[in-house]
Amino acid sequence: REALGVSERPVFAHLPMLVNERRQKLSKRRDDVAVGVYQERGYLAEAMVNYLALLGWGPPDEVEIRPVQEIVELFRLEDVNHAPAFFDVAKLTHVNGVYLRALAPSEFIGAAGRFLEHGPWAPGDFDFEDFERMAPLVQERVATLAEAPAMVDFLFVDQPTIDPSSWDKAMKAPAAEVLDATVVAYDQVEWTSAELLAALRGVGEELGLPLRKAQAPVRVAITGRSVGPPLFESLEVLGRERSLIRLRAARARL
Numbered sequence: 001r002e003a004l005g006v007s008e009r010p011v012f013a014h015l016p017m018l019v020n021e022r023r024q025k026l027s028k029r030r031d032d033v034a035v036g037v038y039q040e041r042g043y044l045a046e047a048m049v050n051y052l053a054l055l056g057w058g059p060p061d062e063v064e065i066r067p068v069q070e071i072v073e074l075f076r077l078e079d080v081n082h083a084p085a086f087f088d089v090a091k092l093t094h095v096n097g098v099y100l101r102a103l104a105p106s107e108f109i110g111a112a113g114r115f116l117e118h119g120p121w122a123p124g125d126f127d128f129e130d131f132e133r134m135a136p137l138v139q140e141r142v143a144t145l146a147e148a149p150a151m152v153d154f155l156f157v158d159q160p161t162i163d164p165s166s167w168d169k170a171m172k173a174p175a176a177e178v179l180d181a182t183v184v185a186y187d188q189v190e191w192t193s194a195e196l197l198a199a200l201r202g203v204g205e206e207l208g209l210p211l212r213k214a215q216a217p218v219r220v221a222i223t224g225r226s227v228g229p230p231l232f233e234s235l236e237v238l239g240r241e242r243s244l245i246r247l248r249a250a251r252a253r254l
Helices: 035-040 045-053 068-074 089-102 105-116 128-139 145-156 164-170 175-188 193-207 211-223 231-238 240-253
Strands: none
Touching: 035 045, 045 068, 045 089, 105 128, 105 145, 128 145, 128 231, 145 231, 164 211, 175 193, 175 211, 175 240, 193 211, 193 231, 211 231, 211 240, 231 240
16 A cells, blocks of 8 residues: 555454354354355345344444444444354344334235245145235244245145144143034134134133133144134134134044
8 A cells, every 4th residue: 555655554453253152163164154044044134234233242322223324323343342252043033033023014025925935835826915914913923034934824725734743732622622612603703803713712611711722722723833823813814614624624633
């Protein structure tokens, strides 16, 4: 630079070394260090930038999740720690979930689109309008976009794939009585989430069960799993005919 007549000397600085959960230096042979890997797993670029900025540095007000422009304005080199920084995938995932929940519904639907192109359903069975109806509920429950297909796959298949552990836990007595009574109640009820909830609560009261106990076998019969988006909104989107088919099929297995 001096030979070129540039008088201003550059300032060089080293950020802390990044380590994995074993406190070993991150290695491209051993660890996932390529940004593209996280993109394919459904992490937003904005969330990744926010998280990377926190490795070895923290804002003075301790508000870690914030727009990148605010991070730029707050950053001071003298505040960078000397100790190695832990690349914590769990924390990155948490940050990503916050960013996902902050998206407008249309933005979330658009971002999730490419992860829904090759779900566990037959080509042509994906219904975009059904996903639009479920999207706000999915958005509140996923931490990465790649989790979205598993939250809605039950809507686009003839019968859900049953998780064995969920089945074993939910289908204990009096699951048969719950399913029998639910089929009767749901055959005539107005098909809205509020009425479906009220009907199943009534089934539980008749059998001396709290709602959470009554809905467990119904959820597994409908979605194949014990966790997922809210049951009654899921039932509303799935529809009466398909829901009753699944309830009867589950009852026949007992």
